[in-house]
Amino acid sequence: MVISLLGFPKVGLMSAADKAPKGVFRQSAAQEWTPERIAKLSAADIKQLRANAERLNEMDLAALCTEVLKTVRRQQRAQ
Numbered sequence: 229m230v231i232s233l234l235g236f237p238k239v240g241l242m243s244a245a246d247k248a249p250k251g252v253f254r255q256s257a258a259q260e261w262t263p264e265r266i267a268k269l270s271a272a273d274i275k276q277l278r279a280n281a282e283r284l285n286e287m288d289l290a291a292l293c294t295e296v297l298k299t300v301r302r303q304q305r306a307q
Contacts, residue, residue: 258289266296274300 258281266274278293 258284258286261289261292263292263296266293267300271297271300 261277266277269277274293274297278290278297281287281289281293
């Protein structure tokens with residue numbers, strides 16, 4: 229509760245973010261994806277993950293998927 233200078237409670241002045249306990253809202257799920265984790269997926273799954281990341285405007289994850297796909301393709305050609 230917020231108290232005014234006169235000692236009365238201030239009502240309705242807190243935003244939803246102020247009322248929410250800290251740590252309730254997750255950070256972007258894209259932060260959970262590492263190159264190693266992505267590399268374990270099939271090429272089709274990496275492409276789907278990239279499409280989902282683009283749709284959700286997670287451009288860092290989309291770029292990471294593109295880089296991992298390049299590596300996977302190079303490794304497949306070398307075999």
